[in-house]
Amino acid sequence: MSDARKRAVVLLSGGADSTTALAVATREGYATYALSFRYGQRHKHELECAARVARHFNVVEHVTFDVNIGAFGGSALTAEIDVPKNRAIADMERDIPVTYVPARNTVFLSIALSWAEVLGANDIFIGVNALDYSGYPDCRPEYIAAFKKMANLATKAGVEGQQTLRVHTPLIQLTKAQILLLGQSLGVPYGLTSSCYDPGELGEPCGHCDSCLLRLKGFSEAGLEDPLVYAPESEVV
Amino acid sequence: MSDARKRAVVLLSGGADSTTALAVATREGYATYALSFRYGQRHKHELECAARVARHFNVVEHVTFDVNIGAFGGSALTAEIDVPKNRAIADMERDIPVTYVPARNTVFLSIALSWAEVLGANDIFIGVNALDYSGYPDCRPEYIAAFKKMANLATKAGVEGQQTLRVHTPLIQLTKAQILLLGQSLGVPYGLTSSCYDPGELGEPCGHCDSCLLRLKGFSEAGLEDPLVYAPESEVV
Numbered sequence: 001m002s003d004a005r006k007r008a009v010v011l012l013s014g015g016a017d018s019t020t021a022l023a024v025a026t027r028e029g030y031a032t033y034a035l036s037f038r039y040g041q042r043h044k045h046e047l048e049c050a051a052r053v054a055r056h057f058n059v060v061e062h063v064t065f066d067v068n069i070g071a072f073g074g075s076a077l078t079a080e081i082d083v084p085k086n087r088a089i090a091d092m093e094r095d096i097p098v099t100y101v102p103a104r105n106t107v108f109l110s111i112a113l114s115w116a117e118v119l120g121a122n123d124i125f126i127g128v129n130a131l132d133y134s135g136y137p138d139c140r141p142e143y144i145a146a147f148k149k150m151a152n153l154a155t156k157a158g159v160e161g162q163q164t165l166r167v168h169t170p171l172i173q174l175t176k177a178q179i180l181l182l183g184q185s186l187g188v189p190y191g192l193t194s195s196c197y198d199p200g201e202l203g204e205p206c207g208h209c210d211s212c213l214l215r216l217k218g219f220s221e222a223g224l225e226d227p228l229v230y231a232p233e234s235e236v237v
Numbered sequence: 238m239s240d241a242r243k244r245a246v247v248l249l250s251g252g253a254d255s256t257t258a259l260a261v262a263t264r265e266g267y268a269t270y271a272l273s274f275r276y277g278q279r280h281k282h283e284l285e286c287a288a289r290v291a292r293h294f295n296v297v298e299h300v301t302f303d304v305n306i307g308a309f310g311g312s313a314l315t316a317e318i319d320v321p322k323n324r325a326i327a328d329m330e331r332d333i334p335v336t337y338v339p340a341r342n343t344v345f346l347s348i349a350l351s352w353a354e355v356l357g358a359n360d361i362f363i364g365v366n367a368l369d370y371s372g373y374p375d376c377r378p379e380y381i382a383a384f385k386k387m388a389n390l391a392t393k394a395g396v397e398g399q400q401t402l403r404v405h406t407p408l409i410q411l412t413k414a415q416i417l418l419l420g421q422s423l424g425v426p427y428g429l430t431s432s433c434y435d436p437g438e439l440g441e442p443c444g445h446c447d448s449c450l451l452r453l454k455g456f457s458e459a460g461l462e463d464p465l466v467y468a469p470e471s472e473v474v
Contacts, residue, residue: 100393102352113343137392149383155374
């Protein structure tokens with residue numbers, strides 16, 4: 001049975017943002033190919049979430065790709081550096097935190113580009129956002145624009161003078177609250193997602209890392225309830 | 238013992254070009270960090286060559302990184318597609334051949350960027366060349382320039398407004414003969430290198446794939462002798 005839909009590769013971490021991006025791609029009618037990464041992250045629970053989310057949205061294929069950039073070190077998400085807790089949101093936006101993984105989005109988008117070219121897909125979706133974010137350089141619009149320009153030169157289409165590859169960032173100008181409201185309107189099951197950088201053994205979110213704090217603030221501002229059950233205070237203090 | 242030299246990440250396939258690029262980086266006084274990839278290539282012999290070359294040039298560290306983009310398919314170098322043999326050089330330059338691996342250099346440079354940022358290195362060397370090459374889109378100067386621009390936005394340095402990352406392409410405007418003469422002047426042991434896309438079981442080059450033909454033409458035009466022993470005709474026809 002042939003599938004007449006256009007194909008899109010969607011980066012899917014299993015978090016609230018990438019899941020919302022997948023919901024947008026689905027609504028826009030793409031045949032979706034979800035791509036997750038084992039990159040040496042300590043919070044591997046997100047990969048189980050990604051698998052559940054991919055199933056929920058009926059993706060054509062879900063690949064979990066091994067690319068252990070965590071072995072290079074340099075980040076609290078992959079190395080033995082403590083994940084910061086209970087930071088003020090304003091502090092998150094001021095500095096690049098220790099949870100930054102060097103060149104992570106560039107590596108992820110490059111691998112997505114490779115898969116997209118094989119699939120004949122001209123569309124890549126990534127759930128970066130530049131407002132309620134953690135100050136990562138590779139979430140900014142100017143970075144995404146530069147990646148797209150490079151990608152169009154890197155591939156066969158570029159040689160043939162076509163500018164066919166598009167990088168979709170449907171969340172880039174939204175606040176976390178707006179993202180969650182958008183997702184709610186698209187039926188995103190946020191109870192299947194995981195945003196925590198430092199979850200407990202059963203995957204329960206800590207409630208205190210930058211990612212949990214941004215998520216909780218977003219749900220609060222959106223007037224929605226986060227369906228996740230957070231770790232009890234006694235365990236996380 | 239501290240090392241006062243500036244650090245550079247050097248992409249090292251184990252072929253003649255990347256080995257010459259490593260020789261250039263070494264001559265320029267960099268502390269070199271060599272990076273090779275298991276990307277699903279059938280010609281894994283090149284990785285043994287890369288290890289020998291890295292030892293020869295006394296690199297600080299040699300990492301062979303797993304990134305199996307070959308699993309996506311789409312190339313004769315990784316999938317069950319025949320490697321073309323005995324093509325005319327002019328044909329190689331006209332079309333993108335089936336040995337093209339989608340977005341390979343982008344994936345490799347992105348992972349190099351990740352390592353470079355962790356190392357505090359501002360310099361990446363890649364042995365691409367745009368003259369005697371196989372028509373790959375990701376070997377062209379405009380592609381490298383776009384990658385560099387993107388990389389400077391992707392990383393911490395970019396956020397801080399610095400344009401510190403450099404991508405060195407010392408071979409990009411050289412013919413294969415010029416590359417080999419440069420390498421000879423730098424003492425490159427070409428007998429340790431492997432360029433073949435379809436080597437025999439013991440690593441002996443076929444002498445008939447695009448890469449072997451370009452190499453042999455280069456040695457011939459340079460008036461040098463290729464120290465490699467090629468597979469006997471009877472085995473390759």
